[in-house]
Amino acid sequence: MILLIILFKDMPSQIGRQQESRSSQWDVESSRSKNPHEMKIVDYSSDPRQHFQNASRGKGMTSRAKIPDRWVIQQKGRTSVKMSPKRKMSPKREDGQHSPEHTDTNTIPPFHICVKQHGTAVLKSYLLLESKAQKCREIERSINDPRKTILRPGMVLLKNYISHADQIKIIKTCEQLGGEDGFYQPVYNNGAKLRLHMMCLGKDWDPEQRSYGDIRSDGFKPPIIPAELKEMVSDAILASHAKMRDLGVKNPHEAVPCMEPDICIVKFYSNSGKLGLHQDRDESAESIGKGLPVVSFSIGNSAEFLYGDNRDPEQAKKVVLKSGDVVIYGGKSRLIFHGVPSIIPDSAPKFLAEEANLRPGRLNLTFRKF
Numbered sequence: 001m002i003l004l005i006i007l008f009k010d011m012p013s014q015i016g017r018q019q020e021s022r023s024s025q026w027d028v029e030s031s032r033s034k035n036p037h038e039m040k041i042v043d044y045s046s047d048p049r050q051h052f053q054n055a056s057r058g059k060g061m062t063s064r065a066k067i068p069d070r071w072v073i074q075q076k077g078r079t080s081v082k083m084s085p086k087r088k089m090s091p092k093r094e095d096g097q098h099s100p101e102h103t104d105t106n107t108i109p110p111f112h113i114c115v116k117q118h119g120t121a122v123l124k125s126y127l128l129l130e131s132k133a134q135k136c137r138e139i140e141r142s143i144n145d146p147r148k149t150i151l152r153p154g155m156v157l158l159k160n161y162i163s164h165a166d167q168i169k170i171i172k173t174c175e176q177l178g179g180e181d182g183f184y185q186p187v188y189n190n191g192a193k194l195r196l197h198m199m200c201l202g203k204d205w206d207p208e209q210r211s212y213g214d215i216r217s218d219g220f221k222p223p224i225i226p227a228e229l230k231e232m233v234s235d236a237i238l239a240s241h242a243k244m245r246d247l248g249v250k251n252p253h254e255a256v257p258c259m260e261p262d263i264c265i266v267k268f269y270s271n272s273g274k275l276g277l278h279q280d281r282d283e284s285a286e287s288i289g290k291g292l293p294v295v296s297f298s299i300g301n302s303a304e305f306l307y308g309d310n311r312d313p314e315q316a317k318k319v320v321l322k323s324g325d326v327v328i329y330g331g332k333s334r335l336i337f338h339g340v341p342s343i344i345p346d347s348a349p350k351f352l353a354e355e356a357n358l359r360p361g362r363l364n365l366t367f368r369k370f
């Protein structure tokens with residue numbers, strides 16, 4: 001009897017711990033089966049404070065982590081001292097401890113979108129997997145109807161738009177701007193990580209506050225958007241107007257207004273990367289009200305891209321975005337739900353690894369006007 005009482009006394013805390021350890025491993029995929037609001041974790045319109053914690057950035061963490069209360073931040077010759085915000089904290093366990101892999105004294109290696117130049121290994125794997133890439137091309141052909149340039153009013157897909165040279169230029173620019181601490185992996189409050197790395201240009205997007213700011217969480221300004229990239233964006237919008245005109249749209253600049261971006265969110269998805277259905281709605285009411293478009297560049301491995309009127313993936317339409325494709329959504333489609341359920345491994349054109357050492361995965365740049 002006494003033994004039974006002791007056993008029952010311990011049971012709730014044991015169950016609690018099991019559930020907690022499961023939930024701390026939640027990611028987009030595992031939340032899908034558990035949570036009817038599966039996309040909440042990437043739904044920028046829900047309260048991300050429940051899901052995100054402050055961004056943790058690359059190299060800086062190494063030195064910062066040794067000084068938990070005050071951080072000495074050194075970057076490109078500058079030094080500043082800053083109180084450390086809470087970051088990389090996992091939910092406390094019942095015994096009041098944080099799980100070991102989530103303590104704020106963790107060190108996080110810098111993330112680079114380009115691999116170091118032992119090019120042959122990367123190249124070899126691309127060659128070996130050529131047949132797989134062929135299969136992917138067939139899937140893409142079956143999903144992407146070439147006539148479907150206008151996906152819906154205000155939403156245009158420009159297939160194979162970015163030239164090879166520009167794709168290389170974009171990769172190299174992002175790698176250079178990312179440096180040692182530009183790309184970071186946002187982490188949920190429960191310790192689960194967003195399935196991608198991210199870097200902001202122009203303004204910093206804070207997933208925890210769901211807002212844009214001029215200063216990053218590590219105390220530095222985000223790099224500005226290079227003029228050359230801005231030019232590519234306005235050219236793409238003009239190209240979308242030309243396509244729409246060809247297809248009989250009378251006032252294409254009303255369907256997709258012109259836009260000069262002041263924000264670029266750069267994302268890198270590894271082959272297991274994904275992003276749930278969400279709306280881009282943290283820009284100003286004026287920008288959204290005018291329907292100023294989001295312009296999205298895809299480089300590297302192909303991605304399945306869902307879009308629709310709500311966050312139900314079953315009801316969404318799908319296209320495959322290949323390296324060089326551009327999607328523009330503005331006007332009536334400005335608040336379209338969209339997401340990336342999967343990346344197609346080994347589907348990137350070989351020249352990206354050969355000429356720019358792009359690591360396996362997909363680079364995406366979304367340009368917006370605040």
Ligand SMILES: O=C(O)CCC(=O)C(=O)O
Nearest residue numbers: 265267280296340364366
């Ligand atoms: O990777 C993509 O194609 C989508 C990215 C996106 O939706 C975003 O950055 O808000």
Ligand SMILES: [Fe+2]
Nearest residue numbers: 278279280338
């Ligand atoms: Fe988005």
